[in-house]
Amino acid sequence: MDADHKMLQAIAAREADLVALTQDLIRIPTLNPPGLNYREICDYLAARLAASGFAVELVRAHGAAADSDTYPRWNIVARRAGGRPGDCVHFNSHHDVVEPGHGWSVDPFGGLLRDGRIYGRGACDMKGGLAASIIAAEAFIEVHPEFHGAIEISATADEESGGYGGVAYLAEQGYFSPDRVQHVIIPEPLNKDRICLGHRGVWWAEIETHGRIAHGSMPFLGDCAVRHMGAVLAEMEETLFPLLAGKRTAMPVVPDGAKQSTLNINAIHGGAVEQDADYTGLPAPCVPDRCRITIDRRFLIEEDIGQVKAEITAMMERVRARRPGFAYEIRDLFEVQPTMTDRGAPIVTTVAAAIERVLHRQADFVVSPGTYDQKHIDRIGRLKNCIAYGPGILELAHQPDEWVGVQDMLDSAKIMALSLAELLLRPAPDQSATISPR
Ligand SMILES: [Zn+2]
Numbered sequence: 001m002d003a004d005h006k007m008l009q010a011i012a013a014r015e016a017d018l019v020a021l022t023q024d025l026i027r028i029p030t031l032n033p034p035g036l037n038y039r040e041i042c043d044y045l046a047a048r049l050a051a052s053g054f055a056v057e058l059v060r061a062h063g064a065a066a067d068s069d070t071y072p073r074w075n076i077v078a079r080r081a082g083g084r085p086g087d088c089v090h091f092n093s094h095h096d097v098v099e100p101g102h103g104w105s106v107d108p109f110g111g112l113l114r115d116g117r118i119y120g121r122g123a124c125d126m127k128g129g130l131a132a133s134i135i136a137a138e139a140f141i142e143v144h145p146e147f148h149g150a151i152e153i154s155a156t157a158d159e160e161s162g163g164y165g166g167v168a169y170l171a172e173q174g175y176f177s178p179d180r181v182q183h184v185i186i187p188e189p190l191n192k193d194r195i196c197l198g199h200r201g202v203w204w205a206e207i208e209t210h211g212r213i214a215h216g217s218m219p220f221l222g223d224c225a226v227r228h229m230g231a232v233l234a235e236m237e238e239t240l241f242p243l244l245a246g247k248r249t250a251m252p253v254v255p256d257g258a259k260q261s262t263l264n265i266n267a268i269h270g271g272a273v274e275q276d277a278d279y280t281g282l283p284a285p286c287v288p289d290r291c292r293i294t295i296d297r298r299f300l301i302e303e304d305i306g307q308v309k310a311e312i313t314a315m316m317e318r319v320r321a322r323r324p325g326f327a328y329e330i331r332d333l334f335e336v337q338p339t340m341t342d343r344g345a346p347i348v349t350t351v352a353a354a355i356e357r358v359l360h361r362q363a364d365f366v367v368s369p370g371t372y373d374q375k376h377i378d379r380i381g382r383l384k385n386c387i388a389y390g391p392g393i394l395e396l397a398h399q400p401d402e403w404v405g406v407q408d409m410l411d412s413a414k415i416m417a418l419s420l421a422e423l424l425l426r427p428a429p430d431q432s433a434t435i436s437p438r
Contacts, residue, residue, distance in 0.1 A: 003143055004421060010139035010356075018135045018409055019118060021048070023111030025095075025127035026120035032096035032160045034432035035071040039043050041095045042076040045134075045155050052138050053176065054078035054153065061312050066158065070292040072220055073157040073165030077175060079150055080141065086148025087182040088426040089347075089420055091137070092164060092373060094128035094159030097122035103400035106348060118356035119404040124392025129187025129403030129412070130155055132391055136416035140424075147424040152181065158374050162334075167373040176381030183347040183385050183423060184377055185416065189404070190366065191394025192412045196388035198340035199368040199375070203308055204266075204333040207316070208292045209326070216285025226270040228319075228326055231351040236263075240311065249300035251340055251367040258369035261303065266294040283405040294333070298369065318324060336371050342370050345385045347424070354418035358411055389415070 027042045046056045061073040100108035100121045108121040137151050156166030189194045192209045214222025244261040253259045269289030272283050299308045322324045335336060341348060343365060353362040377386050389406040
């Protein structure tokens with residue numbers, strides 16, 4: 001029996017362990033916001049990985065957004081060196097999950113196993129992927145206790161709210177610097193036969209139109225900010241949306257509708273503050289003096305963020321040119337550059353070859369419409385050799401009755417283990433002379 005075959009058998013033999021591990025992780029409700037049970041899940045993983053020979057570090061993101069003594073942002077980084085010089089392969093999963101919401105037919109934190117599926121909030125996004133990467137690493141180490149380089153497994157906080165108390169913090173501390181980590185796999189639920197190379201860019205901004213308050217019976221004495229915003233929205237329909245629809249990317253973004261530039265209006269508010277549902281009175285008559293929208297602009301690798309912003313300013317100026325007294329402000333809220341790992345990068349070609357061996361079909365290459373933690377690894381960590389690859393069906397993320405398939409987890413664990421064998425059983429081609437195991 002050759003070593004690869006032995007390893008695949010070792011994974012198949014761990015099916016019950018994989019299921020139990022996934023269930024245990026789902027049963028720790030790591031809700032974000034506010035950031036519940038982060039320490040508990042890190043302690044659980046620390047015990048598991050220490051027993052498998054990993055050196056374990058718990059890292060709290062002191063001072064990061066949302067970190068507090070009530071809701072500390074705990075992360076875990078576990079490292080197992082192979083005893084010989086070589087590259088480090090890092091699996092990064094986020095341990096936080098979003099709220100369950102309504103519409104569940106099973107307990108969202110019960111981890112029910114039924115008909116080959118494990119149900120629960122976080123099952124596919126992404127505790128199933130985290131469990132698969134742990135099983136893959138443990139099976140690889142059992143068959144190859146001596147190897148080149150190192151394996152790291154991290155479980156990090158706050159991906160669902162931007163990753164600032166998680167991967168961004170670790171990247172700032174040097175955990176993803178290229179002299180420590182050479183290959184990163186993020187086991188997000190992209191489907192077991194797809195490799196996600198990166199994501200589009202994001203710009204969030206608030207646009208506010210200004211007016212002047214007056215009595216609602218004499219609106220001519222005021223200046224209605226909502227009407228000004230109406231003119232902005234009309235201009236958007238007329239010129240901006242057609243412009244964005246015409247911009248197509250060569251990035252393999254899925255789904256198809258996201259292959260163009262997009263813009264969503266996340267919120268609109270103008271005039272009197274909305275009252276609580278139990279308020280039984282009438283509104284007061286005032287001309288609104290402020291109206292605000294929040295825009296969510298997703299841009300392509302072919303676009304420049306400066307140009308993206310300039311388009312919005314130009315649109316506002318067109319409205320201003322034809323509306324007397326029109327005044328506005330644009331406030332930046334958040335921005336992320338697009339990122340896309342090269343198809344020839346070692347982690348891409350390695351995982352693609354392993355997908356072919358296990359699933360007997362060619363890997364699909366995709367780019368995510370929205371961002372995930374790769375943004376921090378790319379921008380702060382300066383590491384380009386990074387992909388998202390993991391089990392689970394993307395469309396189930398954040399849905400009621402979220403589930404992950406046991407067979408999908410087993411298959412992707414096999415693909416991850418074969419990738420480790422490819423990268424860590426011989427010295428790294430160019431770095432083996434300079435990088436020693438840590
Ligand atoms: Zn996720």
